[in-house]
Amino acid sequence: MNLRPLFAPQRSVKALGRLAAACLVVALSTASVSAAVGTPIRMAYLQNDLHHLALWVALENGYFTDEGVSVEVAGVFRSGPELMTAFGAGALDAAYVGEAPATIAKVRGTAQIVVLAQANTEGSALVGSKALAAGTVARPTLAIPGNGSVQDFLLRKALPLLHLTPEQVDIIVVSPPEMLTSLQAGQIDGFIAWEPYPSRAVAQGIGTVLSSSADIWPDHPCCVLAATTTLVKDRSQEALALIRAHKRATAFIREQPDQAVAIAVKYTGMSEAVVRLALPHVTYTETPSVAGEEQYVNFLNSLGVIKVDDAGGFTRDFIATPLRDAAAK
Structure with missing residues (x-):
């Protein structure tokens, strides 16, 4: 059997050179990406x-x-x-x-x-039950996601819109995912939270938006x-x-x-x-x-x-x- 070398003598050096150069380019490119990404x-x-x-x-x-x-x-x-x-x-x-x-x-x-x-x-809203919207709740229980939160501030600014003062309501902390079920069960009369929880309450017929945060505190x-x-x-x-x-x-x-x-x-x-x-x-x-x-x-x-x-x-x-x-x- 007649075996031929993989590369002809004169071309093998050139081919190896090109291969080495290609490998170097790949290596440098990889190093560049790694350096950039880190x-x-x-x-x-x-x-x-x-x-x-x-x-x-x-x-x-x-x-x-x-x-x-x-x-x-x-x-x-x-x-x-x-x-x-x-x-x-x-x-x-x-x-x-x-x-x-x-x-x-x-x-x-x-x-x-x-x-x-x-x-x-913006992007939050005060949501209430029908009774709260009608003003027939004697002492509303309202939920916020946390004491000192932006929503806490918004609620305190919004109370005059409901003709209420902080002394006339009970404010409790409830996590936003639990606000909807609490409102539906009658455990709270309203809540203030970020989107999408107000929109979920409206879509599911659980509550109505009484005021958006854009109206309470613009921007x-x-x-x-x-x-x-x-x-x-x-x-x-x-x-x-x-x-x-x-x-x-x-x-x-x-x-x-x-x-x-x-x-x-x-x-x-x-x-x-x-x-x-x-x-x-x-x-x-x-x-x-x-x-x-x-x-x-x-x-x-x-x-x-x-x-x-x-x-x-x-x-x-x-x-x-x-x-x-x-x-x-």
């Missing part, structure tokens, strides 16, 4: 919270990868305080979370975080994209990438509402009808509400939940404005 950012959000739609859009559309950052979902939590505990334990790098628990944790020092961007403003801040100070300090380029991806996702929600609805349905498991009913009540924005945060800090001060001597100074420290300015360039 260690994944551990991200979290709240279960079924439509205010966090921008995160889901960014994940679905690959915006984080486009911006050169790797993001992994490290937790889906039922409440903001629970999520903040994970921040404090060092289990998270960033999260979409309510401005209320983030503010309280920042002041108390239980989580070292800053706000990278607003996730939304009020609600949820934010927060990150640890360690991430901002040691991985500033990735923090910038988070802001840019979030901005793209927020624009997508405004420009492609039907596709945004489909993504919301996927991540919440709720019906398209409920999502479509809820989304118009949420204002998606990436620009933090500085004035709104200061007003909220003053409210928490008045309740004795926190003690901040300079609300303006705290807000300037809490919102990462220099980093946001860099991301905009």
Whole structure:
């Protein structure tokens, strides 16, 4: 049998050279991608919270990868305080979370975080039974998701609309998923919560919207994209990438509402009808509400939940404005 060498003598060196060059290109490309992506950012959000739609859009559309950052979902939590505990334990790098628990944790020092961007403003509503709407409940029992929450503030501002004072009602804490069953069972007369829970109550015939948060406190801040100070300090380029991806996702929600609805349905498991009913009540924005945060800090001060001597100074420290300015360039 006549055996021939795989490569002719003169061509083998050239072929091997080309092969080595190709391998080098692949190696350099892989190294470049690895350097760009790096260690994944551990991200979290709240279960079924439509205010966090921008995160889901960014994940679905690959915006984080486009911006050169790797993001992994490290937790889906039922409440903001629970999520903040994970921040404090060092289990998270960033999260979409309510401005209320983030503010309280920042002041108390239980989580070292800053706000990278607003996730939304408005997007909550006061829901009541027919009797409450008719004004026939002598002493209403009203539910809020947490003491000192944005919804707590909203309820106290809304009571005059019901011709009530804080002394004339019983305010209790109930988790939003349980508010609907509690209202249906007559255990509470009303509640205030973020979307989609008000829209679910309406769709299921459990309650009626008495007032939207846009009417109670126009343009009020609600949820934010927060990150640890360690991430901002040691991985500033990735923090910038988070802001840019979030901005793209927020624009997508405004420009492609039907596709945004489909993504919301996927991540919440709720019906398209409920999502479509809820989304118009949420204002998606990436620009933090500085004035709104200061007003909220003053409210928490008045309740004795926190003690901040300079609300303006705290807000300037809490919102990462220099980093946001860099991301905009």
